[in-house]
Amino acid sequence: MTDETILKIENIDVFHGTFQALWDVSIEVKRGEMLALIGANTAGKTTLLDAVSGLRHPSKGSIQFEGEEIGFLDPYQIVELGITQVPEGRSVFPDMTVLDNLLIGSYAASARKRKAENLEKVYDLFPRLEERKRQVAKTLSGGEQQMLAIGRGLMADPKLMLIDEISLGLAPIVIDEIFRALHKIKATGITVLFVEQNVNRTLKEADRAYILERGRIALSGATADLRENQEVKRAYFGVDTCEVK
């Protein structure tokens, strides 16, 4: 991790129609770190990722990536800049093969020239994807689909990777494997911002975390500090459970 800011979100409001999902949210992501976004369902985590990805535009505030304002750009332009999102529920293309799913990940012009190199990296990270490259994506297990979704995201040659609901519906052993892969991805210099429901796990894996509550940032800080924070213990581990496992 460096001190350089790669993504700076300042005071954004985001609406779904007339419903305000995010209120005055500010987040700063440092280059090379692994940052987590914690919060209950409907806290606004996915909305925040979608605002960065350009699927939703903030009505107020700014989103800057490497110093450039990106809040008004369309999703395909955001991908070109080097931000990729691994969506909630994996969303692999069900009737396409594993290989075609990966290749479509390198659709952006900025990613195509490093296609072969990135494909090799993905296969190194998840050898199972290479074994199953001719298989249709919908026949994969949930864990394999998550690997495919992450691999497809890597094919976009990202600088910043957003991952929504990493462990949702996955077996513990698979979750371990996914987190190991994330640390390897981080080690290659890619900044990772992930959303996760399991607070305990998140505070162990990430460098820093932001806690969203009903569309607002409630708390943020280094995960080591958050683990000791009384408010976090009360809200997420029960009042008297002072020891975080």
Added chain:
Amino acid sequence: MRGKVMGSVDVFTPVLMGIMLGGLYALIALGLSLVFGVMRLINLAHGDLVILSSYISYAIFTYLAVDPILGLVITIPFMLLLGFLIQKYILGRGFAISSETPLIIAFGISLVLQNLNQILWTPLSRGLNTSYSHMSFFIGERQFPVSYLLAFLAGIVVMVGLRAFLTRTYMGRAITAASQDKRAAQLMGINTNRIYGYAFAIAMGAAAVAGVFLGMTFPFTPTSGISFLTIAFGTVVIGGLGSMLGTFLAGIILGLSQTLGGYLFGSASQMLIVYVLVLAILAIRPHGLLGR
């Protein structure tokens, strides 16, 4: 449509006629299937756009004396461009309003085209009567029209071509991806609005081919589009949304049911049999034969 049973009347004749006719039906339906699969739009103007292509070929053939099949070098690019412009400037804006709006717009385009064709070409029946379109080929004693065979072959070429395009090229894969999960496609850096434009354009390129071979097989009028839209719709529904191979097989099922229905029950009831079959298949397999 008016599949006549020619030559000696044994069951082989309607079977082969049905298969060839089915190739033409598939050819007409492929563009509708592509648009249906990718944009979730029932393009009500599809039949009229096919007939427009027939008229353009007719003009090229009549006034420039260029063979309609050779004339495809003009007709296909023209329809590609027209398709792209229709999506970009008319349908695309409708999608921004609501998902029903493009359906109504497509109906509007259909009416405009019918009347435009009426004004330009009069309501008289026309045909692409080339030197070879009325020739026959023989299998034993049985006689078959060459135009049916050409239409069938064109159907195979377009189906195989579209399949290869959709699975082997970046643009084709992007179209496929957008049809399977639009949101995920956007997150892969695919500009879905532009992809819709390309998909519609390619569907119109297929419609151009369909228009030429339809015009060599059947006479057409400015309002013929509706009946071909109905057949194409049945084909797409049976084949399953967006499946090119499914569309092709469904075309053949429709063609066969029409000619065999005519052979067994008389030509008056042949289209009834086609639509009863469509309903029956939908009752058994609501997502079509090869549908997702």
